[in-house]
Amino acid sequence: MTADVLEKGAQSSQDSSGENKLEAQRYTLLSRKLWTPQQCGLTTFTMHLLYESLKLQERFWNLLEPIARLNLQLCKSMKWSEYVRYYSTCLCVMEPDDFVKNDDKCMGNQHTRTSFVFRRFLPEALLLERFIFHANSSTAAVLNGSPPLIYTILHRVLEGKARVSGGWPAIRGISSHSPLSTANRLFFVLVDCFDAVQPNPSLSENWWFLLCKGLLEYNIDPKFVASQLCVGVGQPIERALRIAKDHLDDMWDDDFNILIGRLDRVKHVQTFKQCLHPAEDVIRAAQERAIGREYRATLNDDDGVIMRPDFPKHWGDSRLDIVQTMFNTAAPIPIPCNADGGDAVYQSLRNLSRRATALPVGRGMFTLCTQNFRGRDSVPIPRLNLEGRTRDTVIIKNDFEEALPVNNIWPLFHNGCAAGLRFLSLPRFKGRHSAEEEESATRHWVLYQTRNIACPASRSGLLLAAGLLGHLKVLQRTDIYSLLVSPQSQFSGREAITIAVMLGLSCSLRGTSNDVVFNCVSMHVQSLTPATEDIEVSLDVQTAAFVSIGLLYQGSPDAFLVEMLLIQMSRLPSDEHFRDREGYALGAAFGLGLLLLGRGSGHGVPNVENRLLKFMEGARREAAPSAREGLEIFNEVNPDRGYFLTRAQMAHCMKESFRNHSTRIYEGDYFNIAVSGPAAVVALGFIYLQTEDASMAEKLKPPNRLVGLQGVFPELCLLRTMMSSLVMWSKVEPTQEWLHRSIPPCLLNLAKSPRKSGLVPSQIRYLTMNLGYCLAGAVLALGMRFAGSLNADAKATVLAELNGFLQGYIGTTKADITAIQRSTGAFLPCISACAVSLSLITAGTGDVQCLSVMQKLYRRTNVKYGDHLAISMATGLLFLGGGQLTLSNTLPSVAALIMAFYPVWPETASDNKMHLQALRHLYCLAVVPRLIETVDVLTNRPVSIPVRVIVNRGRLCQNEASSVVKEMWTPIPKGREDQAVRMVTPCLLPDVSTVSQIEVRSAQHYSMTIFNAEPTVICDGGIVLRVLEKNVSSTEDGKCGRSPGEELVVSWIRHLFHDQLQRRPRPIEAGVIIDNMNLLLTCQEKFLNGFRDTEREFSLDFVMNVRRTLEKRYSGLLRREGKFSANHPLFHLVIKQKSVHSTAVALLDVLTKGNKPLSDIDPVAQSLLSFGEANVNEVAGENGPFDVSLVKHWLVQALHFYGLIGGTKPLSQALEKYRTLLSARGKRMYALYNMNQSLLLRPRVLEDLVERCVDYVE
Secondary structure, three states: OOHHHHHHHHHHOOOOOHHHHHHHHHHHHHHOOOOOHHHHHHHHHHHHHHHHHHOOEHHHHHHHHHHHHHHHHHHHHHOOHHHHHHHHHHHOOOOOOOOOOOOHHHHHHHHHHHHHHHHHHOOHHHHHHHEEEHHHOOOHHHHOOOOOOHHHHHHHHHOOOHHHHOOOEEEOOOOOOOHHHHHHHHHHHHHHHHOOOOOOOOHHHHHHHHHHHHHHHOOOOHHHHHHOEOHHHHHHHHHHHHHHHHOOOOOOOHHHHHHOOOHHHOOOHHHHHHOOOHHHHHHHHHHHHHHHHHHHHHHHHOOOOOOOOOOOOOOOOOHHHHHHHHOOOOOOEEOOOOOOOHHHHHHHHHHHHHHHHHHHHHHHHHOOOOOOOOOOOOOOOOOOOOOEEOOOOOEEOOOOHHHOHHHOHHHHHHHHHHHHHHHOOOOOOOOOOOOOOOOOOOHHHHHHHHHHOOOHHHHHHHHHHHHHOOOHHHOOHHHHHHHHOOOOOOHHHHHHHHHHHHHHHHHHOOOOOOHHHHHHHHOOOHHHOOOOOOOOOOHHHHHHHHHHHHHHOOOOOOHHHHHHHHHHHOOOOOOOOOOOHHHHHHHHHHHHHHHOOOOHHHOOOOOHHHHHHHHHHOOEOOOOOOOHHHHHHHHHHOHHHHHHHHHHHHHHHHHHHHHOOOOOOOOOOEOOHHHHHHHHHHHHHHHOOOOOOHHHHHHHOOOOOHHHHOOOOHHHHHHHHHHHHHHOHHHOOOOHHHHHHOOOHHHHHHHHOHHHHOOOHHHHHHHHHHHHHHHHHHHHHHHHHOOOOOEHHHHHHHHHHHHHHHOOEOOOOOOEOOHHHHHHOOOHHHHHHHHHHHHHHOOOOOOHHHHHHHHHHHOOOOOOHHHHHHHHHHHHHHOHHHHOOEEOOOHHHHHHHHHHOOOOOOOOOOOOOOOOHHHHHHHHHHEEOOEEEEEEOOOOOEOOOEEEEEEOOOEOOOOOOOHHHHHOEEOOOOOOOOEEEEEEOOEEOOOHHHEEEEEEOOOOEOOEEEEOOOOOOOOOOOEEEEEOEOOOOOOOOOOOOOOHHHHHHHHHHHHHOOOOHHHOOOHHHHHHHHHHHHHHHHHHHHHHOOOOOOOOOOOHHHHHHHHHHHHHHHHHHOOOOOOOOOOOHHHHHHHOOOOHHHHHHHHHHHHHHOOOOOHHHHHHHHHHHHHOHHHHHHOOEOOEOOOHHHHHHHHHHHHHHOOOOOOHHHHHHHHHHOHHHHHOOOOHHHHHHHHHHHHOOOHHHHHHHHHHHOOOOO
C-alpha cells in the first residue's frame, strides 16, 4: 500500500457521503460473506499496528495522517469507540456528538459494550493465534477495546509495567524489512531488559549490557538505530552502546564487540578485516610506498642519525635534534671558535677526533631499530669523518697517528655495528604483535652484505649487529665456514670478522648449546686444540671465544667447560702471551659466570668458589687439579666431541709444561691480583647474582680495614662493591643512606677526619680514591638494580652523587678531591660510572635533566677515549631506540649489562687490554620494547592519546616540577594503595611486575582497561592497543557543540513552535515529536544520570532546557489556581468525556465571551498565549488571539505531553470510583496508589491531575 493510495482513500472518506458509503461497503462485505467479521477486525487492528509502528521512523511520518484518516473510517465502521476517539483526537477532527453522556450508569455499560464489540470482530483465540504477546504480556487491555499505543507501551516498558498493563501485539510471519517487524523486535529487546519475567536485581547496573545482548539476539543493527529510529526511541539503545564501549569485558566475543563498535577489541583478524573498508587500505598503502621511495632516496646521503618518516616523536622540544647533532659522525668535526693559531687548531682537532671515534657506540644505542628493514636493501654505513672544519668552512685534514685506518679498526667496527643495529629489527618478544610483520635477515642477505661492504671492520660490526638481534640463526654450516675463511687484506680484519661471527652466532643461539657453533668457537681456543695443530690465535679472539662459550651454554653448568675456564683465568704468562692478559682472564670469567649464572651454591661443580676467592685475594698457587673428571662427564653427555676434547686436554698439559715459564714477566708463586682479581670478582658475582647469599656478598665486599684496603687497587674496590651489592639484589635501595652503608665504614671515617688516621698524605690520597671507587661501584649497582625502571628516587640519588663528583667532591660524602687527583683525572672513572648508572635508570626516557648533564660531560675534550666512550654510551642509552626502547633487569639482562658497561674503560681506540671492545654492544641482549603504543583501529595509524598506568608498588615523585617526573616511579611502603600515573602514548612502561592495569582515558577515544592478570597480557614485549575514535562534535573555535541528537531535537522544537502557524507541524506529527521528547526525558531520568562519561548524546543542561520549554507551553492544563469549575478543559475531557473539538469550542467560548475568565482558567489562558504567540499578531479576529484550531492543537499536544492521549476514559472511571477517598486528606495518597496500579500514568502527572480535578471536602 503506497502513500498515494492511502491519501486518495483518506480524501475520499472526507466528503459528506463518505461515512455512508463505508457503512454500505461494510454491510456488503458482511452480508455477502466476502469478508468475515474476524477478517475485518484483523485487518483494522493490523492497520492500527502499522500506523503505530510507522511512528518509530521519521522517514514514514508523512504516511501517518493518510493512514490515520483511513483507520478512523475503518474503526467507525467496526464501531470501535476507543479507536475512534483516539484517531479523532490525533487528527483534531469534528464530531457531531460526545462519546458518552454524563451518566454514571452508562459508563460501565459503555465499557462492557466496547469490549463486546471488539471481541466480536477479534476474538481472543484469533488474537493469540495471529499475534505474539512477548514475555507473557497481558491481553486484557487489547480485548477491552483500548488501542495499543507504541509510545505509551515503551514508557511502561522502561518502568517495568508493560507486561501487566498489556504489551505490544507482535504480528506473526511478518517480513524483517517491515516497520511492524522493527516495532516487534524493539519491544522484545526492551521488555527482555527492563520488564523480564524473572526480575533482575542488578538491572540498574547492567541494563546496558542486557540491552546490547538483546540487539545481538534479535538482529537489530546499531547503524539502523542511529540512522532510522527516532531519537527518543533510539536514545536508550545508543546510550547502552556507548556505555558498553566504555566498560569493556574480555569475556565478550567478537560478535558483541562488533555490535558495540569496538573493532579494536576484535580478536580474530579475519573477522576484523571484514569490518574495514578495503579501499582505505589501498590508498594508505600507496601513500606509504610513495613516502618510502622518497625517503630511501635520501639515504644516499645518510648521516647515520636520520629516522624513518613514520617514527613517533616523543618530545615536542628540540632534544632529539640535539642528540642527532651530537652523534653525527658523517660531517666534518666543527672546530670551536676559541682555537686560534695553527697549533691550537690541530690540537683541538686531535682532541675532538678522539671523541668522534667514541661516538658510534652511542649512536648505535640512539638509533637502535629506528629504521624499517627491507630484505632486498643494503644497509648504508655512514662515513666516520675525522676531518675538521673551521668556522670559515675550511676543511682540515687529520694526519695524526690516531686517525690512521690501522688504528681505527674498532671505531670502524663500532660504526658498522651501529648501522646494522639501526636497520635490523629486534627479535620477536613474547606478547608483542605488530600491525605489520617485520622482515628478518635471510642467509643470502648476510652473505651479500659480507661482499658488498669494502671495509672489513665495518663489515664485522654489521655481522655482530645481526647476531645481537638474532638474525644469524639462518646461517648454515657452509655459510659460517665461508665467513671465517674469507680472505682479508689485513690480519686485523680477519680478527674482527672472527670475533663478530663467534659472538653473533652465540648471541643468536644463546642458551641453546648448539653443536655447530660450539665446534666453530672451540677451534679458536688454543687450550682446546689438538697438539698436532699449532694454530696461532690472538688473545682477543680467544677472549671472544670464551664469552661465546658462556653465551652458548648460558645457565647450563658443564664441569669440563668450567674447569677449562678456571684454568684460563689463572694461566701463567708466557713469552708468546704476556700482554693484555687482564682482558683474557676477564673473558674467561665472563664465560664461567654465564655458565653458572645465578646458580649460587647449587651449581653442582665442586671447588669453584674457593678457587675463585683465591684468585681474588692473590693466594698462593697450587697444583691445578686434573680436568679428566670433568672431561669424562662431558664425554658422557657429548660423545661426538669426546675424542677431540681428550686430545685437546692432553695437548694443553704438554703445552703448559713449557709455557709456564716466561722470560719477560715473573709473577712468583702467588696469583697476580691485577690479572685474576677482577675476573674472579666478576665470575663470583655472576654465579651468585640476585641470589641474596649474604655470606658470599660479605666475602666480595672490600675489606673493612684501612690496612687491607691499601692492598686493593681502586678499580677492584669498584668491582667488589658493585658485585657484592648485586648479590643482595632485594636489599638495594635508591637512597643515599644505602649507598653509604655499602662503603666500608673505615673509609667514611677517614673522609670525615683524615688527620686522626695517622697516615701520610699519599696513603690518605690512595684510600680516598678507594672511597670514591667504592661509592661509584655502589652507584653502578644501583643503576643495574633499577635498570629501565624509570625510578625517580634512584635517579635523584645517582644525580646527586654525579653532581658531587663534578663539583670537586667524592659524591655526597663532602670529601674534597685534591688538586693533584683532579689534574690527573683520578676520579674520571667514577664520573663515568655515575653517568652510566643514571642512564641505566632512565633508559629510553630522554630525560631533559639527564641530557643537560650529558651535554656538560660531552663538551669535555681533555679526557681519554674511554671517558668519551662512557659518555657516548650513557647519552645513547638515555635515548635508547629514539625513546621507544628501554632495559630489562632480569638475571640474563643484568649479566649482559655488566659485560657491556664494565667500568674499566679503554685508554685508546685500539685498547683491548682490560676489556674486549666488541663486548660493549652486548647491551642489546637486555633491550626490551616495553612500550605502550596506540593504533587507530580503522586507519591502522599510530595515535597519541592519554593513558593511565596503575602501578602497585609506586607513586609519583613530587620533589621536582619537571614534566619528565610524571614518567617516574618510586617504591612506597607496604599498605599504600595503587598509584595512577598519567602518560601520553607512545610511552615506556616500568617493570611489568609493578603494573596492575593500563587504562585508556581520552575524550576523543573510547575507554579501555587492560588488566595484567596473566603474564602474556603485559610483558617486556610491550603492548599495542587498538583504539577507536569517538564522533565528538565541536564548533569551529574548538569548543564542544551540540551532538547530532541535540541538533535534531532543537529542530523539532523550532518546528513545533514556529512563529508562523501555517509552518507548524500537523497534529499527528506534533504528537509524535512530543512523544519522542517525553521518552527522551524518561530515559534521562531513569537510567542515564548514574553514569559519568566523557561523551553524552544529550547533556543534562540540554534535557533540562527541553523540559522547561515544553512545560512552559503545556503546564497550564494541570496547574491549579482557584476552585475547579465546569469550564475547565479537564472537566470536559475527563469528567464529561467530551471530544477535543467540543472541549475546544467550550473553552474558546469561555475565553472570548465571558466578562472575566475564571481563576482556574487563567493558567490555561497563559499557556495558550505562550503556545500561540505568533497568532496574536497574525490573527486578531472577533475571538481575539485564539481560534478553535489553535486551541484544539494545544489540547492534543498537551494530552500527548502528559501521556493522556489514550487514557481519559479509564481515568474518568477511576476518578468516580475513588472520589470519596480522594476528597479526604488522609486517604488521598492511598487512593492515588490504587489508581496508579490500574492507570499506570506517571505519578507526578496523576497527582497533579487529581489535585486539579478533585477538591478536598472538609
